[in-house]
Amino acid sequence: MADASQTRKDVDLGFCSELLSPSELFAARSRSHKIPVRGQKDFIPDGSKQQQERLERSLEEQWTLLSEERVERLGNLVKAVWIPKEGVVELQSPAGKFWQTMGFSENGKQFLLPEEALYLMECGNVQVFYHELPLSIQEGYERFLSRDTLSLQQYQVFGHLKRLGYVVTRFDPSSRIPSQYEQQLNLPQVSDRPGRRLKRKRSLSPASSQTDGQEGQVGEKMEVEQCQMEDQKPDSTPEPVCTHSRVEEEEKKEEEEVEGPAVRDPAEMETTADCRSWWVEKKADPELRSMPCSGPRWDFHSIPFPDLGCRGRPPSLAPPDPALLPGLLSVGRCDVAPWLRELNKRKEHLSHRERERLRDRARYRRDVNEDREVRRCRNWADYRQLLEKRSQCRHRDRPAHLWEGKVTPLVQPGQYTSYGDLMNRTGVIQPLNLLEAVSRLGQGSEEFNIRYNVYQPDTVADYKKTSPGKPYSRMCVCSFDSPVPDLRTLKLLACQSGDVPVTFAVVDHGDISFYSFKSFQLPTDLPH
Amino acid sequence: MRLCGLAVLPWNKHIFVMAADGPEKTGEEGAGGAGSSTGGGVRFELEKETELRFEVEAGERVQLELLSGLAEVFGSELNRNKKYTFGPGSKIAVFTWQGCTVSLTGKTEVAYVSRDTPMLLYLNTHAALEQMRQQAERDNERGPRVMVVGPTDVGKSTVCRLLLSYAVRLGRRPTLVELDVGQSGVSVPGTVSALCIERPADVEEGFSVQAPLVYHFGSTTPGTNIKLYNKLTSCLAEVFSQRCEVNRRASVGGCIINTCGWVKGSGYQALVHCASAFEVDVVLVLDQERLYNELKRDLPHFVRVVLLPKSGGVVERSKACRRDTRDEKIREYFYGFRGASFYPHAFDVRFSDVRIYKIGAPSIPDSCLPLGMSQDDTQLKLVPVTPGRDLTHHVLSVSCAEDEGTGPEGGAGRRGILESPVCGFIVVTSVDTQAQVMTVLSPAPRPLPRHTLLIMDIRFIDLK
Numbered sequence: 001m002a003d004a005s006q007t008r009k010d011v012d013l014g015f016c017s018e019l020l021s022p023s024e025l026f027a028a029r030s031r032s033h034k035i036p037v038r039g040q041k042d043f044i045p046d047g048s049k050q051q052q053e054r055l056e057r058s059l060e061e062q063w064t065l066l067s068e069e070r071v072e073r074l075g076n077l078v079k080a081v082w083i084p085k086e087g088v089v090e091l092q093s094p095a096g097k098f099w100q101t102m103g104f105s106e107n108g109k110q111f112l113l114p115e116e117a118l119y120l121m122e123c124g125n126v127q128v129f130y131h132e133l134p135l136s137i138q139e140g141y142e143r144f145l146s147r148d149t150l151s152l153q154q155y156q157v158f159g160h161l162k163r164l165g166y167v168v169t170r171f172d173p174s175s176r177i178p179s180q181y182e183q184q185l186n187l188p189q190v191s192d193r194p195g196r197r198l199k200r201k202r203s204l205s206p207a208s209s210q211t212d213g214q215e216g217q218v219g220e221k222m223e224v225e226q227c228q229m230e231d232q233k234p235d236s237t238p239e240p241v242c243t244h245s246r247v248e249e250e251e252k253k254e255e256e257e258v259e260g261p262a263v264r265d266p267a268e269m270e271t272t273a274d275c276r277s278w279w280v281e282k283k284a285d286p287e288l289r290s291m292p293c294s295g296p297r298w299d300f301h302s303i304p305f306p307d308l309g310c311r312g313r314p315p316s317l318a319p320p321d322p323a324l325l326p327g328l329l330s331v332g333r334c335d336v337a338p339w340l341r342e343l344n345k346r347k348e349h350l351s352h353r354e355r356e357r358l359r360d361r362a363r364y365r366r367d368v369n370e371d372r373e374v375r376r377c378r379n380w381a382d383y384r385q386l387l388e389k390r391s392q393c394r395h396r397d398r399p400a401h402l403w404e405g406k407v408t409p410l411v412q413p414g415q416y417t418s419y420g421d422l423m424n425r426t427g428v429i430q431p432l433n434l435l436e437a438v439s440r441l442g443q444g445s446e447e448f449n450i451r452y453n454v455y456q457p458d459t460v461a462d463y464k465k466t467s468p469g470k471p472y473s474r475m476c477v478c479s480f481d482s483p484v485p486d487l488r489t490l491k492l493l494a495c496q497s498g499d500v501p502v503t504f505a506v507v508d509h510g511d512i513s514f515y516s517f518k519s520f521q522l523p524t525d526l527p528h
Numbered sequence: 529m530r531l532c533g534l535a536v537l538p539w540n541k542h543i544f545v546m547a548a549d550g551p552e553k554t555g556e557e558g559a560g561g562a563g564s565s566t567g568g569g570v571r572f573e574l575e576k577e578t579e580l581r582f583e584v585e586a587g588e589r590v591q592l593e594l595l596s597g598l599a600e601v602f603g604s605e606l607n608r609n610k611k612y613t614f615g616p617g618s619k620i621a622v623f624t625w626q627g628c629t630v631s632l633t634g635k636t637e638v639a640y641v642s643r644d645t646p647m648l649l650y651l652n653t654h655a656a657l658e659q660m661r662q663q664a665e666r667d668n669e670r671g672p673r674v675m676v677v678g679p680t681d682v683g684k685s686t687v688c689r690l691l692l693s694y695a696v697r698l699g700r701r702p703t704l705v706e707l708d709v710g711q712s713g714v715s716v717p718g719t720v721s722a723l724c725i726e727r728p729a730d731v732e733e734g735f736s737v738q739a740p741l742v743y744h745f746g747s748t749t750p751g752t753n754i755k756l757y758n759k760l761t762s763c764l765a766e767v768f769s770q771r772c773e774v775n776r777r778a779s780v781g782g783c784i785i786n787t788c789g790w791v792k793g794s795g796y797q798a799l800v801h802c803a804s805a806f807e808v809d810v811v812l813v814l815d816q817e818r819l820y821n822e823l824k825r826d827l828p829h830f831v832r833v834v835l836l837p838k839s840g841g842v843v844e845r846s847k848a849c850r851r852d853t854r855d856e857k858i859r860e861y862f863y864g865f866r867g868a869s870f871y872p873h874a875f876d877v878r879f880s881d882v883r884i885y886k887i888g889a890p891s892i893p894d895s896c897l898p899l900g901m902s903q904d905d906t907q908l909k910l911v912p913v914t915p916g917r918d919l920t921h922h923v924l925s926v927s928c929a930e931d932e933g934t935g936p937e938g939g940a941g942r943r944g945i946l947e948s949p950v951c952g953f954i955v956v957t958s959v960d961t962q963a964q965v966m967t968v969l970s971p972a973p974r975p976l977p978r979h980t981l982l983i984m985d986i987r988f989i990d991l992k
Contacts, residue, residue: 296829296830297830298663298809298832303660304652304656305652305656306649306652306653307832307834307835308836308837309821309824309835317652320651321655321659324655324659324698325655325658325694326603326694326698327598329625329651331577331625331648334648334649334652336649339646339649343816343835343837344816344817344818345838345840346678346682346838346844348679348816357793358818365825365826366825367824368828369828369829374829375829377828378830379830380804380828383804383828383830
């Protein structure tokens, strides 16, 4: 058991690490460690008592499992400190066995990446402190998983693979893409620069790459906060922000930015952590974020139009300011209510077909303003840009060679003499190699990038962090809601990965399935 | 309900309805009783915020005189002791905010005082728009762009005129955009136009038409060529935006867009297109709740859609009545207001000197189109017209497009013609196919300023 001084220190630290009596310890030891079995899913509630009982039982099991206290040996717990600025966890006491496959050292200190720290916390190997207080596992989730470090899905994939025994390391996208010639020669990659590689690992997260530019980081975070505040606003009440206040806001922001980092550092950490950024699986849309958050130009709440159609309008309008009226007229209040009966005086003659079309439109056409993106538009320019973007998206799905240009027969008579040539010509989809002709594809998409290198469990024994060798696979994490990657993305990823296969880990609310794309050759029926 | 059959005379119906209302009855009678015959005219005592509505009998003229107090006709103030003459078929409402006495001389088809007018609502609308202009002035932004929509005969043009007059009385310089091709208030029918308003409308003549920007449409309903209609709307919007960039006062004044009464199907789509092209800030929907709800659904949230009632005094016009107004408008173009001020010229034009086009080829069923062609192309196509006897009485627009190198096959030239404004109109009075000449009625002596002519569906027979 832990020695005396250690015990005292832990007691000082307080509530979290309480010591157990022998009987309690024994009880904890002899508890069953089985995870409840996830059986067949019942998809439709049949209303039977049996089903309901089954449901309640498994819920119960889940709850007891979750609420169970974790009992760990103090001596086994490695102490570490969370450094939010850099998005890493620094070890305070000597690392355990996990050091063989996880963590990295820099300037003589040992660090863990957030996903590693969180996984080890869950396994009961590491206790992480922040502001001198130990973090619970839930707090670990909240603090370690953020837009700047990694998403919940990425962590779920990491944890899943780790539990299965794989060695998982972050993939470094800055590693050089081997040229085709090198690929043909099958030269070993990057292994000649091990030290740098490990350091470079961290530069993956956007925030940590900015650590030297403090102010920039704070500014960006504040912008994020602002946007989130904007998000939380109820959509139905457009904020009465006129251009003045926007300027003021910006000035304020600038002021804060100047005195920002030193003064409000801890407080700021609190607020960002409270946002639970891992929870709202937000794919940071740079375009939306960069948009200044302000309402439309006219604030129609303070410009009173006598609108008869608006429900919940005041029954009468206050007399307008005589300065607004010609000839300095002064008029009394304007009573709106009696005019409600004076609407639709001009009868509309609709044919049967028009009536039907109207009914259909009322039923199927959605209010354009139900769309969040439309609600974000502040003026016509924004709105038209949005519509343009959407129509382009719609057209992009059409292959150009089928929709653009003149329509002509594919083959002219007498053009080809052999079946092979003819088949080549009429084959609308050309065969291609995933690794060929990538250079002209440009930048990859935001959604798909390789996240992890995965090494097989049986290689753990002779795995070395300094020379990891060729991974078994590279992992790309995506959500079940995201689209299937297109050919361009596939080619870019394949090119980045080189001769290591790329696997897609698709996360569906915690269930992870793995997919990969393989090239194949279509059989040719005719001799060329 | 027998009176409902008299659709031509809705004012009768109005009175009938009013009389049926208990409390209103006394008001109407009292107001009617105020009309007493003195000397040559009938005197009307108007209480504050009431309106005298009258219609001039066919072939008659009516003189209106303000004896005391203050009154206005569609936003333009009346001068005291000045006689205003209104021609046959005029439908006038004299409104007073403070109370006044007026006299009418001549035969009116109907004349009555009504206290049921939505003027206070319209005035509040104006106040809101003026508030927007003040904000625009303060923030160095552009002023409100307002679109007035509604079915036919709900008083769209009147509301436009009212709002423009009020704005200009406060020293603003708003722009009237006239998209009603059937009953244009600015130019001849069959055109869309924009007019910068610098003084309130004349009580008799309406807005002074100086240097309007006019585009040729060619027909009295947008439905004949909706593609062209939308294109011209975009053209006008572009020119207006350019003007706003260089002229600060025009920018702050904003614009008021008068639209067609066609609010179903493609007509409705044209309204949505117009809102987007002009980037309107406010849409005033008159009378029709269905239209209001649809626009609320289809326009983005930063556009304020406002439902207003129509005035009870608005008269439903018959087809013949609309045709007469159109004819009158063309006659006014050539002969001036009441045919008294201008003297048009008649001269011969050789066929070889001009090129006549029609916009829009006849539409072909989709199944007959060549593969890959769509109907859009035909609607904006310029089709050369061979001059012939059937050209007689047609109104032709003289396009501002440059003449050089605009052969019928010149691709760039053709685009130019569609998008260039019109510098004037002529009417073909007779065609001599033997001599290859046509005689035209023109507002200016020969020669024609340009030689590209666009033919309208509209005909004008110079009878008077």
